[in-house]
Amino acid sequence: MTYCIGMLLDGGLVLMADTRTNAGVDNFSCYKKLHTLANGGDRYIFAATSGSLSVTQSVVGLLDEGLPGHDGSDGIRHLDSVPSMFRAAQLVGEAVQTVRAIMEPALSRQDVNSNVSLLLGGRVGTEQPRLFLIYSAGNFIECQPESPFFQIGETKYGRPILDRGVNWSTPLPLAVKIAFLSFDSTMRSNLGVARPIDLVVLPADTRAPLLTRRIQADDEYFNTLSMDWAQALAKAALAIPNPPFMEGFDAPDSSA
Numbered sequence: 306m307t308y309c310i311g312m313l314l315d316g317g318l319v320l321m322a323d324t325r326t327n328a329g330v331d332n333f334s335c336y337k338k339l340h341t342l343a344n345g346g347d348r349y350i351f352a353a354t355s356g357s358l359s360v361t362q363s364v365v366g367l368l369d370e371g372l373p374g375h376d377g378s379d380g381i382r383h384l385d386s387v388p389s390m391f392r393a394a395q396l397v398g399e400a401v402q403t404v405r406a407i408m409e410p411a412l413s414r415q416d417v418n419s420n421v422s423l424l425l426g427g428r429v430g431t432e433q434p435r436l437f438l439i440y441s442a443g444n445f446i447e448c449q450p451e452s453p454f455f456q457i458g459e460t461k462y463g464r465p466i467l468d469r470g471v472n473w474s475t476p477l478p479l480a481v482k483i484a485f486l487s488f489d490s491t492m493r494s495n496l497g498v499a500r501p502i503d504l505v506v507l508p509a510d511t512r513a514p515l516l517t518r519r520i521q522a523d524d525e526y527f528n529t530l531s532m533d534w535a536q537a538l539a540k541a542a543l544a545i546p547n548p549p550f551m552e553g554f555d556a557p558d559s560s561a
Contacts, residue, residue: 306325306326306327306458306459306495306497306498307322307323307325307326307338307354307355307457307458307459307497307498308322308323308355308456308457308458308459308460308463308488308491308495308498309321309322309323309338309339309353309354309355309424309456309457309458310322310353310424310454310455310456310463310467310484310487310488311353311424311426311436311438311448311454311455311456312436312453312454312471312475312480312484313426313434313435313436313448313449313450313453313454314453314471314473314474314475314476314477314480315450315473315474315509316475316476316477316480316508316509316510317434317477317506317507317508317509317510317513318426318427318428318434318435318436318505318506318507318509319477319480319481319484319504319505319506320339320351320353320424320426320504320505320507321339321353321481321484321488321502321503321504321505322338322339322353322354322502322503323338323458323488323492323498323499323500323501323502323503324336324337324338324499324500324501324502324503325497325498325499326358327497333499335501336358337503338353338354338355338361338503339351339352339353339354339503339504339505340352340353340354340365342365342368342369342384342393342397342425342427343384343385343393343427346385347429347430348384348385348427348428348429348430349427349428349507349515350384350390350393350425350426350427350428350429351425351426351427351505351507352365352397352423352424352425352426353423353424353457354421354422354423355421355422355423355457355458356418356419356420356421356422356441357412357417357418357419357420357421359408359412360401360404360405360408360412360419360421361421361423363404363408364397364400364401364404364421364423367400367403367404368383368384368396368397368400371383372396372399372400372403382396384396384397387429388429388430389429389430389432390425390426390427390428390429390432390435390437391435391447392429393425393427393429394425394437394439394445394447397423397425397437397439397445398439398443398444398445399443401421401423401439401441401442401443402442402443405419405421405441405443419441420441421441422438422439422440422441422457422458423438423439423457424436424437424438424439424455424457425437425438425439425445426505426507427507428507428511431511433509434507434509435447435448436448436455438455438457450473451473453471453472453473453475454467454471458498459491459495459497459498462490462491462493462494462495463487463488463490463491464487465490466483466486466487466490467483467484467487470483470486471483477506477508481504481506482530485502485520485527485530486530486534488502489527489530489531489534499522500520500521500522500524500527501519501520501521501522502519502520502527503517503518503519503520504516504517504518504519504520505517
């Protein structure tokens with residue numbers, strides 16, 4: 306299993322993905338799932354992947370080598386030459402379709418799931434950062450200010466903190482902190498998600514630098530955040546009054 310978050314905010318783009326994969330309870334491995342698809346010139350394009358590892362690695366490999374032209378005479382099509390993030394999403398969706406059409410028949414005979422999903426984010430030219438969720442069929446939707454984040458993989462444990470804490474105007478430092486809390490909640494409840502966690506922050510301001518970072522198991526900030534969050538939750542629960550209908554249930558047993 307895996308967990309990936311993408312946030313598209315007024316201040317820019319945040320992408321985060323864990324690195325754990327498993328093929329059974331005793332077969333865990335570490336693989337990078339946050340990929341740099343284009344970096345340089347006038348574009349930054351990144352993808353976080355979830356689902357069949359063999360399929361997602363083949364999709365990334367195909368995008369790296371390039372897709373053939375539609376009529377066989379247009380030359381190889383790369384993300385380095387698409388004019389917009391929308392066109393990038395179309396090309397990635399086509400790569401997903403191509404790989405699954407080749408691999409799915411053989412995988413299905415072995416009863417192996419070939420479903421994948423990707424978070425595609427970045428900037429091309431002078432446009433603002435954009436974020437897309439690409440499905441197994443190659444179709445996609447685009448993130449909007451009214452719903453400024455996407456999740457893929459093991460989504461349920463980490464969603465409540467995102468629903469309560471993230472909106473279009475959330476500053477990037479707070480957004481990264483909330484994303485870390487979402488990962489911490491997920492890792493507490495699911496062993497299929499674990500560090501290292503890969504992070505990309507692409508500010509909307511083109512003058513601000515791109516930030517990339519890997520959060521290791523011994524990361525001091527993340528470990529402190531996890532401990533402080535657990536203590537803050539415990540204090541908050543104690544600070545809220547008990548249900549009035551439970552009055553007297555915690556009284557000492559006078560017959561003892």
